[in-house]
Structure formats: structure tokens, C-alpha cells
Amino acid sequence: MHIVFFGDQHLASLGGAQVSMxxxxxxxxxxxxxxxxxAPKMHNGSVFGWPNPFDLPSIPITLDREYSMSWPGRRTDRFxxxxxxGRPPVDLVHVQADFWGAFIGHRFADRHxxxxVHTMHNRVDVGMAAVTPLHRQALAVLNLWxxxxxxxxxxxxxxxxxWAFLRGIAQGASAVTAPSGHFARRLEQHGIFPEVDVVWNGIDDELLASILATRGERQPGRPxxxxxxxxxxxxxxxxxxxxxxxSRVDADIEVIGGGGQLRAAERIARGHDGIRFAGRLPYGETLAxxxxxxxVVQTSIGFETQGMTPFEAATLGTPTIVSDPDIATELGGGLWTVPDASVAALAxxxxxxxxxxxxxxxxVPVPEVAEAFRQSSRTAAMIEIYERVLAAP
Incomplete structure (x- = not known):
């Protein structure tokens, strides 16, 4: 098969969806x-070996130039x-985007x-509410677009x-998948698609084996x-x-990643000598x-459609402090649950x-979660969906 992925962001950029893709x-x-x-071309130079002739013309949309957007329209269609x-014929389009990438991907598939197959990665309503007080107006503009x-x-x-936005971008799909059972149920309840296939995002089998083989016993010291x-x-x-x-917790805290709140985070961290900012790390080093x-500490609530880090942690044998009750239910064990969204409860x-x-x-994490999270099993599940779609009239 020749499968074409469409994403909102370049595969070399930071994010769970990009890691999964x-x-x-x-x-x-x-x-x-x-x-x-x-996907949109990146503008910060950090493509990590992912130069791509199919990178779309784009403009940066964040100050660190990590993320970009491409405008869906005739110019992009022609590009x-x-x-x-002259390339091999395309058998199937797999849209793994929620905004411009979804529009562009569906337009391409419809033209040809x-x-x-459309994978939903984003709780658009919760995400918008988290980043702007004008989320209702923003959603109205998104739906118009x-x-x-x-x-x-x-x-x-x-x-x-x-939900209207997600229903709209699912139009034209032969199958819709979600990376967790809880998100799939919500999509079905809100009429996004009659039956949503659940395919977890996974972890690289070989990298997992390598890390587990070199993982030693826990050394004494602060948690x-x-x-x-x-x-x-x-x-x-x-x-x-x-x-x-x-909490004044006696522990070493490592923060991995980057983004617009780094300076605010550093200001808060001045009140605790155990916090260290590691910056952005390669995938393998992050897993190590x-x-x-x-x-691992998971703090988002209601936003994650899966929340990859607790599953990666469970696969590696590391328990998680979980703020999101949906993620806690999906993990099934190997965690500490935070009873509510307050800072006091988290402390x-x-x-x-x-x-x-x-x-x-x-x-201790649940062994069945670790086995089901291997990328080989996730790819086999997705190929079954591809074959089902291609065999349909």
C-alpha cells in the first residue's frame, strides 16, 4: 500500500501526535x-533528519518557530x-490532523x-478553552473556516x-480511529462517527527492549x-x-520539553532547588x-485524547501520578491519582x-498495558483497518 499521512505539524516537531506518526x-x-x-514546513531548523519534499509552504505560528501552519486552498492543492x-499511486489517505492538515488532507483525498482513515488526536473544545477566554468565538471562526x-x-x-467541528472534519472518512477508549466513546456519543476504532499510540519495540535491558536497580537517594x-x-x-x-517535597524534579511557558515556569521554580529544566530531548533519551x-507526573485534565507519557511510563515499568481520571481508568493501575484539579491536591x-x-x-504498572502499547501490535491493528477500508465497496 501507498499511504499518505496528513498532519497539522511537521513530524520532527515536539508533540505526542508527531511521535506517534x-x-x-x-x-x-x-x-x-x-x-x-x-505537513507544514518547519522554520526553526530542527528537522532531526526529516527533510521532506512534501513539506507544505507554511508560516511559523509560535515565537520559538517550532510550529507552523499551511493555508488550505487552491495554491496548496496545486503544490x-x-x-x-509521477509518484506511485496513493491507495489510502490517513488524516492525523485536526485543523489545516485535516482540511488539506480531505481536499486531496476528495480530488483524487x-x-x-481519520485519527482524532485532539479535544478541540477543551484545548481552545485552555488557551483563550474567547474560545466560543474562536470555535465559531474555526467552524466557519x-x-x-x-x-x-x-x-x-x-x-x-x-463537537460540530470534529463532526465536520470526519465527513468523507471511511473509518475514524481514536488513541483511547475514553475518547472513542465521547466521539461516538457526540455523533462524530457511528463506530470509532480504538488504536492506542505505541512505543518502539526495539528501543523499549534496549532501554529495559540496560535499566538497573533503583539507586538510593531522593525520589x-x-x-x-x-x-x-x-x-x-x-x-x-x-x-x-x-509541598516542599523532598524530591528531584526534571522537566523535559519546551514551549511558551518556559520563562513563567523558571520563575516559579526559583522557589525550589530540586527542579531542573532539561529542555527538549530526542525520543530515545526521553524514554531513558x-x-x-x-x-512520571501527568497534569493535564480533560484535554488528552490518550496521554502518551503515562502509557510510555507503564511500558517502561515506571508508575505515574495521574491528574486526569479518564487516563487513570484506561491505565488500570500502577499510579497515584490526584483527587481534584487544585494545586493543594496535587501537592x-x-x-x-x-x-x-x-x-x-x-x-506497579499493569503488565497487559505494557504489552498492548508496543508499536508492532499497534501497526498490525491499523493495517487491519486499512485493509477493511480498501476492501469496502
């Missing part, structure tokens, strides 16, 4: 398939059609009569909320907590650091840090986790 591409190619990735001219960009694809979808992700409001890094300072930690949970770790009583 890189792994999917790698494992599909190992299985003998051809994968082409289409893509030229890029694919290619079936679409969606109607204009996807005119003539599927059936018209009215409405101006986040080691790691927080990782994009430094933006919906990820709730700042409340985490406030909880660290308020998770494996070496005593606990108390950090203290409790540190005490359990020092006493040798940390919870």
Missing part, C-alpha cells in the same frame, strides 16, 4: 508499505498535486477519489462548538519525578510547579529518563508518592 511510518515501512508524510505527479475549506466533502454539518511535554496552558505545567513549591525516574499527592517511593511501596 513517526513510529507508525517506521513500522509501516518495515511491513513493506510506502508512507508519505505531508500537492505537483509533488505527487482516495478513501480516508472548516465549512469553507471542506465545502462539498460529505454532508454539510451545522453548529459552532467543538525522582519527571514531567514532560509541551509547555502550554492545557498541559498544566505551572500548577505542577506551584504544587512542588507548596522516564525509565530512570521513580514516577498532597506528590508528598504521598515521594513517601511511598522512599518506603519501597510504589505501585
Amino acid at each position: 513517526r513510529l507508525q511510518k517506521q513500522y509501516l515501512e518495515r511491513a513493506g508499505h510506502t508512507v508519505t508524510a505531508v 500537492l498535486d505537483r509533488a505527487f505527479a 477519489g482516495i478513501p480516508v 472548516r465549512r469553507q475549506s471542506m465545502r462539498g466533502i460529505g454532508q454539510p454539518v451545522a453548529g459552532n462548538d467543538g 525522582r519525578f519527571v514531567w514532560l511535554g509541551r509547555m502550554s496552558p492545557e498541559k498544566r505545567l505551572l500548577p505542577f510547579l506551584e504544587a512542588v513549591v507548596a 529518563r522516564i525509565a530512570a525516574a521513580d514516577a 498532597e499527592t506528590l508528598t504521598r508518592a515521594a513517601s511511598d517511593i522512599r518506603a519501597g511501596g510504589a505501585p
